[in-house]
Amino acid sequence: MTVRSPIKAYRRKLDLANGRVDLGHGSGGRAMADLVSGIFREAFANPFLDQGNDQAAFPTPRGGRMVMTTDGYVVSPLFFPGGDIGSLAVHGTVNDIAMSGARPLHLSASYIVEEGFPLADLKRIADSMGRAARAAGVTIVTGDTKVVERGKADGLFISTAGIGELPDGLDLSGDRAEPGDVVVLSGSIGDHGVAIMSSRENLEFETAILSDSAALNGLVEAMVAAAGPHLKLMRDPTRGGLAATLNELAHQSGVGFRIEEAAIPVKPEVAAACELLGLDPLNVANEGKLVAVVSPAGADALLAAMRAHPLGAEAAAIGTVVADDQQFVQMTTGFGGGRIVDWLSGEQLPRIC
C-alpha cells in the first residue's frame, strides 16, 4: 500500500496542562482536529493513523488490503424519526468503510449501558442493528456489554468497529483532490441533524422530517464501477456537516473549494426548520450522504451512475476544486454574492450521532 505523508498540521495550541475537554472537541470541527493531532496522533504514531481518513487501510498477511474504522454513538434521543442509535451505529461504520471504496465485511459492537435501562429498548435497538446489518450485507460478529451505575451514563452508548476488503488498484484518499476536479454531492443535506433537533425540541412540521441514515455501500459500488480511476475520494459529511467535510478535505489535499449554493440540494422543509432553529444546513450532520471528488473526465459517468441508484437520485455537481494556498472553501450564494464557508470551531449540535 501507499503510505501517505501525515496530513498538514492544522492545530491550534491545546492547553495540555490545564485545559479541559469541551463539547466542541466532539464536534467534527476544528477543535476535534486539534485534539486528534495534539493528543492521539502523537501518542499512537503510526503511518496507518496518519493517513488522516475516517478509516485506515493496511496490507493483509495473505496479500491484498483491508480497512478498519470505528465510531462511538451517543445520539440523543436514542429513537428519532427515521432511525435509532442501533441503525445509526451500523450505517455510520458501514459508510466509513465504504468511503475508501472497500467492501464492508464484519462489525463489532460495544455497549455501555446505564443501570435501569429498559430491556425492551435494548432489544428494540439490537433488532434494529441486526436488520440494518443484514440490509447492508455485513455481519455483527462480536460484541461486549458493560453496565455503569445509574447517573454515570445517559441510557446507552454504542461503539461499533468495522472491517472491509479493499479492491486492488483502488486508492481513494482525502489528499487526492486536485485543482479542476469536480465536487459531487449524493443528495440533500441537513436531514439527519434537523430530524434529531426537531425530535429533541419536540417540534412538529407539516411535512415530517426523517433522518437520512442509510448504508451507502451499494451506491459506492456503483460509483466505483462507473468512474473507475477518475474517482479520487469520497467522504460522508456527518458531524460538522458539508462545511466541515470540505474544510477537512481542503486541508488534507492542500487545495481550495469553490461551491455553488444553488446547486446544493436542501429539502424545503429542512431549510424552513433550519431557519426556525437558527442553523446553517451546511453545518448540519448527514448520515446517508456522501461527497465525491472526481476528475472532469469521469464526472458525467459518475453522476449518471449515482442518479440511477435510489440513494443518489438527487446527486449533483456542486462545485470544483481550486488552487488555494489558504485552503478556503468559498461559496457563490444564491444571490450571486460570495462567502467563505468556515468550519465551526465549537459545537453547534451536540450529540447528533
Added chain:
Amino acid sequence: MTVRSPIKAYRRKLDLANGRVDLGHGSGGRAMADLVSGIFREAFANPFLDQGNDQAAFPTPRGGRMVMTTDGYVVSPLFFPGGDIGSLAVHGTVNDIAMSGARPLHLSASYIVEEGFPLADLKRIADSMGRAARAAGVTIVTGDTKVVERGKADGLFISTAGIGELPDGLDLSGDRAEPGDVVVLSGSIGDHGVAIMSSRENLEFETAILSDSAALNGLVEAMVAAAGPHLKLMRDPTRGGLAATLNELAHQSGVGFRIEEAAIPVKPEVAAACELLGLDPLNVANEGKLVAVVSPAGADALLAAMRAHPLGAEAAAIGTVVADDQQFVQMTTGFGGGRIVDWLSGEQLPRIC
C-alpha cells in the same frame, strides 16, 4: 473455517417487557450470558457470533482466517496501581485476540468523554495506550472521539476493537474441552480486581497490590509452539474471575471441571485483602492471566514453555476436565473438603474493567 454449533442455551427468562438492565448484566456472570443469548445472539443471528468465544474467527477474502473482538472499558478509577484505562483497553483486546491463538495486528479506539475532562488526563491515557500497543506489537490504526455533557458520562469510557491473523491449522475454541484434559492457569489470581478495589476504597496494605494487566500474546505464541495440537483452548479470566470462566467453558464444552484449591496461586497479600473486603479470589477479575485446556500428552511441554516466559513463571496445573451432564465446576478445598464453584448471578465488583 469450522462453524461450530451454537453453544448450549443457558438462559434464564429475561423479562423483555418490563425488565431493566442492572449491574449484574455487565458482570461477566450468568446474567450477562442471559442477556447475550436473550437479546444479541437472536438479533444478530450469524454463525460467527454463535461461536460463543470472546473473539470471532472468519475466513478472509484472500484465504486464511482472521479474528475480530471488541470490549468496552468503564473501569473506575481511571488510574489504578499497575495501570490505567488506556493500558487496560489495549491489553484486554490484545488478549481476547490472542486467546484464539491469533497474532494481534491492529486496534481501533473509540472514546466517549465527559465534558470537563482534563486534557492532561486524556493525554496521559493516550500515551499509555500508545506504549502498551507498541509493547504488544500492535498498532492503533483508527479512532473516534465523542463528547457528552457534564453528568452524562463518568469521565471517560473507551471501546477498543482488534483484529488478528489466525495461523492455519489452529482451531482453539471454548467447546473443545474433553474429559481427561488438564486445566492450566498461567499465574496468581485476583490481583487486578483487588488493586482496583483497594484503590477505590483507599485501602493501603504493607505490600502494594498491583494490577496484573498485561498483554499475553507473547506467552500465547510460546504456548502454541510448545503444545501444538494438544492445546485445546485458552481464555482469560477477566470479569467474574476464574469461577465465571470455568463455568462458561463447562457450559460451552458440555463437561465438568474438578480443580484443586491448593494448586491455584494466590498472592498472600491478595488473599489477605480479599478476606478484608469479603471477596472470593475465584470471582475476582484478572487482566494478565489465562486458563488453558490441554490434552494430558501435551501438559508437561505446555507448562515448561509457560514457566520459561515471564508472564507464565507461576503457571500451574490446577485440575482436570471431567464428564458431567450437570456441567459443574467442583473444587477440592485446602482442608480436603469439596465445594461447587458457581458463577455469580449478580455483580460482585462493578466497573472493574
